[in-house]
Amino acid sequence: MDQNMQKYLDKAEVLIEALPYIQRFNRKIIVVKYGGSAMVDENLKEQVIKDVTLLKLVGFKPIIVHGGGKEISRWVSKVGMEPNFVNGLRVTDAETMELAEMVLGKVNKELVQLVESLGVRAIGISGKDGKLLTVDKKYADGEDIGFVGEIKKVNIQILYDLLEKDFLPIICPVGLDDDYNTYNINADDAACAIARAMRAEKLAFLTDIEGVYKDPKDPATLISELTVSDARKLMDEGYIGGGMLPKLHNCIDAIEHGVSRVHILDGRIPHCLLLEIFTNKGIGTAILNDGAQQFYYGE
Ligand SMILES: Nc1ncnc2c1ncn2[C@@H]1O[C@H](COP(=O)(O)OP(=O)(O)O)[C@@H](O)[C@H]1O
Numbered sequence: 001m002d003q004n005m006q007k008y009l010d011k012a013e014v015l016i017e018a019l020p021y022i023q024r025f026n027r028k029i030i031v032v033k034y035g036g037s038a039m040v041d042e043n044l045k046e047q048v049i050k051d052v053t054l055l056k057l058v059g060f061k062p063i064i065v066h067g068g069g070k071e072i073s074r075w076v077s078k079v080g081m082e083p084n085f086v087n088g089l090r091v092t093d094a095e096t097m098e099l100a101e102m103v104l105g106k107v108n109k110e111l112v113q114l115v116e117s118l119g120v121r122a123i124g125i126s127g128k129d130g131k132l133l134t135v136d137k138k139y140a141d142g143e144d145i146g147f148v149g150e151i152k153k154v155n156i157q158i159l160y161d162l163l164e165k166d167f168l169p170i171i172c173p174v175g176l177d178d179d180y181n182t183y184n185i186n187a188d189d190a191a192c193a194i195a196r197a198m199r200a201e202k203l204a205f206l207t208d209i210e211g212v213y214k215d216p217k218d219p220a221t222l223i224s225e226l227t228v229s230d231a232r233k234l235m236d237e238g239y240i241g242g243g244m245l246p247k248l249h250n251c252i253d254a255i256e257h258g259v260s261r262v263h264i265l266d267g268r269i270p271h272c273l274l275l276e277i278f279t280n281k282g283i284g285t286a287i288l289n290d291g292a293q294q295f296y297y298g299e
């Protein structure tokens with residue numbers, strides 16, 4: 001057999017290997033929380049968006065929930081203010097809220113543009129549109145942190161309508177309270193609430209780190225499968241800090257409320273989403289119900 005023929009056969013083999021995964025997730029909802037470095041680096045950005053459009057085109061129903069925390073901080077600094085966080089949540093006064101909404105809106109439309117350029121119909125909405133996300137004011141351990149919202153209701157109908165019309169929804173984490181005031185929502189919270197409400201098959205958090213470490217200073221301590229009770233134990237014992245804390249809380253919340261598979265993935269790895277979904281490589285950290293075992297299809 002000539003070399004070229006072997007190359008084509010290898011390609012065919014890769015597609016055939018993906019078959020059980022394509023069947024498994026056909027028409028299933030997959031929520032992708034897109035944030036961190038994969039948003040800042042243009043190459044990574046294109047790869048993530050290509051991955052999600054591929055998921056759409058092979059028959060899955062992906063929903064993107066995006067962040068933009070780094071970009072918001074850049075603009076907050078630009079206007080001479082100091083970005084300020086409590087427990088991973090941005091302290092959001094009225095001026096910061098205005099900036100955050102402007103920046104998140106811009107990020108949202110850039111993502112829509114990218115998806116559309118790849119031949120997939122996308123609709124970018126914020127939690128304000130169609131009252132997608134209704135919030136109450138959120139406090140950080142009793143501390144007032146301004147216009148930060150805790151989601152109390154997700155209008156799932158609007159998302160079902162978009163999915164039914166074959167659009168890829170791209171959601172920006174801004175919402176309204178009952179008095180129609182604007183609130184800033186942590187994007188991990190938004191992704192979790194949407195995955196829960198839509199009973200998603202999978203929720204994947206793309207972030208800036210390999211996954212959850214027992215010791216963040218020692219890469220050898222990466223945990224590839226973490227049960228809910230072990231996750232709670234790690235948090236109680238102080239192994240988890242910074243932005244990983246709300247992320248892990250959201251992972252537990254999603255798993256305990258019907259999302260079958262929850263993953264923290266390294267958005268710095270090109271095509272990490274495809275690797276996680278279509279191979280049995282098991283990258284990043286999978287959060288599992290107690291007693292559950294990760295079930296990979298294929299080999
Ligand atoms: N045990 C841990 N394992 C992994 N990351 C941790 C841990 N403890 C703290 N972290 C920090 O949490 C960060 C991830 O949260 P964050 O930066 O908010 O992510 P994102 O911007 O993607 O939402 C990591 O980059 C790391 O610095």
Ligand SMILES: CC(=O)N[C@@H](CCC(=O)OP(=O)(O)O)C(=O)O
Binds near residue numbers: 036070088089100186
């Ligand atoms: C309340 C709160 O903290 N909101 C976040 C919303 C954006 C976000 O979460 O972006 P990343 O996922 O990229 O960090 C913020 O203002 O930074």
